[in-house]
Amino acid sequence: MRHNAIGIDFGTSNSSVALALPGGEVRMAVFPFAGTMTDSYRSLLYLEQEKVHGRNVVKSWSGPAGIERYLDADDKGRLIQSLKSFLTSRTLKGTEIFGRMHTLEELVSRILRDLKGHAEAQFGVSIGEAVVGRPVEFVGAEKEADNRHAEGRLREAFRVAGFDKVSFQLEPVGAAYHYESTLERDELLLIGDFGGGTSDFTLIRVGPGVRKRGRKKQDLLGHAGLGLAGDTFDAKIIHHLVSPALGAGTQLRSVDKLLPVPVWIYAKLERWHHLSFLKTKDTMEMIRVVQAQALEPEKIAALLHLIREDLGYRLHQSVQAVKRDLSSHTEAMFRFSDGDVSLDATVKRSDFELWIGEELERIRGCVDGLLGAHKVEPGQVDRVFLTGGTSFVPAVRRIFEERFGAAKIQTGDEFTSVARGLALQGVFG
Template sequence: MRSSEPHIGIDFGTTNSAVALYRPGQPVELARFSFRGEQSPACRSVLYFEQHKSPAGLRRVHGYSGPEAIERYLDADEKGRLIQSLKSHLPSRSLTSTEVFGRRHRVEELVARIVADLRKQAESQFGLPIRSATVGRPVRFVGSESFEDDDFAVSRLREAFLTAGFEHIDFELEPIGAAFAYQATLQHDELILIGDFGGGTSDFSLLRVGPDIRARGRRPEDLLGNSGVGLAGDAFDARIVRKLVSPALGSNSEARSLNKILPAVPAWIYANLERWHYLSFLRTNNVREILKSAHARALEPEKIEALITVIEGDLGYQLHQAVQQVKFELSRSDRTQFHFCDGTAHAHTIDLRIPVTRAQFESWIADDLATIEHAVDALLKSANVQPHEVDRVFLTGGTSFVPAVRNIFTTRFTQAKLRGGNEFTSVAQGLALRAASAP
């Protein structure tokens, strides 16, 4: 690309995606997406399929992505098929496709549908055709066990973008994208550590940035090292559901069976609560019979009744919005109340109000925090860099607000060195700037 051309950066995320445009000499512009009448630069990385009957009696399947997919899902009386977290499946060679209303769709095809809609929305807003972009990728994909798995994931992602109408794609590590966003604010060169916390991955890069480096052009030796782990915000949410929500819905409850006391409900049903879009899979006759029998035998039938309400109402999205809210509140205070209320017109209602402390939450994610700590320490060791040699630490992504996560960096680098900003869009913005610097 010539330096005078507009440049596009795309952060295709596990949970949210963003598109940024950089026109030389102008501020970076973000595409905006409408949800319930409000505009946001973040677009949910989801697909929703539903069937419609034509006047002739034929059933046709319609697909939607992003905020429109969420709106259609929430407004539907009879739920269709909601698909989320497609990015986390890209390293898997065993998961190649899924069936939606009788038709099989390859994972690449599904990703392409989201990406194509992102491209069309950005084209409409920016007023220009988009055929080339610099696209972010994590240091380590969720579920990846080797560099070969990561390469496989990138190849599938490339295919999806080409299918979506792109002609040229450059991939860049997501923390490097965040580094370019931070570099644009600097008046002098720095050695920085970037921590990028997405929905599915936590990625770290150690590199030198600044105006002098930008002027001479980046060199391979400016990047001192990368590390990453396949867990972040989604994993934290799952811990809250497992430790706080599921017990209120009977995960620890017991039932009488032939004069024996046994678990009331199989554990695998509660495992599906930990990812909100998996809840739809529980609305089957088999699960209904299991829960009906459990409710009749349970020592705490009111908890099983609440679980039935959540499943039959397909309230996974609402449940996880409440989980996100309690995580946000615990980032600001030492204690709060988890509140989840069924606001729909079902035969039964549910109103969970559970006190929770930050200390409890931090105990639930202790193993995850240790994994993140190990990744940071391993990066410093492999680069032969001491913490005091790092000038700044730039943290981005929603999970970077969690105090226990921030503490990992304050204890190693001091609070004074921590920086943040545009936590949900800095990667996309930086990728657009990265595109401008490419030869």
């Protein structure tokens, strides 16, 4: 007899948990956020230090509760996001928070434990086993050993979070198994799953016939992946739009020479959660010296304000908002204001597409490489299923429309397809 199964997609930006029933029905775990319920759980962690009976105690919140707590706090603690993107790093074992080292595995496990708790309470079952997704190529992976290293760390995080048994599956294969549940006949599918950290592809034969006869190894023709997606697009918007308004590319006068304002400051800005790394006494002092010599000091003053007031998260929200608007409009307003700092700009979709041109080219190359490696012509692919939040970007979709024709493209369940399919694999194999 078949049993229920749990699928977990621990995403770079959003995570989700699905329960599949023996008959194939799938239910998503939902989480409270801002007065409503959501089935995607932000993969972030927020930590605060409190004094309890004279001793320092560190408390943590994950997901939507973490965002709410962070936004409410006057004295901000540490907000940590995109942890999945660091799993390949051999040098980054963890991070120091309030004077104590926390391993990456431990931090990830805190998010997973909360996810597990929410799902258990909602589904009324104890969850010890799960089918868990992993990208084809983790962010930063240069060789297969890096992927194994990252998967091992993820496995350890699940163990620490209280899971007895996890089996890994490639995220795009999860998305394929979800799409399969909508099919009436077998098809050769190309999946493109575009998330926050990675873009993942698989060429796979799925359908009711395949499921009935039992899957064969050769049904999975091949897969490919890139360690770039929505986070990289955000970094490009910051680079081209935000950093110049905060002094990037401007000059300062040192004695009798004109010098550029140091660029490394702005590299930190591009990964918004690194902004807090600039908030040290020495760095702030150095930026104040830059401000005193700057030809456009008001821009450096705005930068100092952002660092001092911990506005990285809010700035990133503005960047994501303009990116989302550009998915449905050919022009959008970027808006950010706090105190004396006010950044407004109109952005054209065509400009955004130029900024991410190199990334689009790499995506195109990766898809062509996958087809070429398996000697599959675009005409042989029956359907292209695009999923993940970054698949909303029109320029990303266009790559597939040009290769395969618009009629073959299907989209949907952007934030839940992977977890749904993973859960289905747990039931049907």
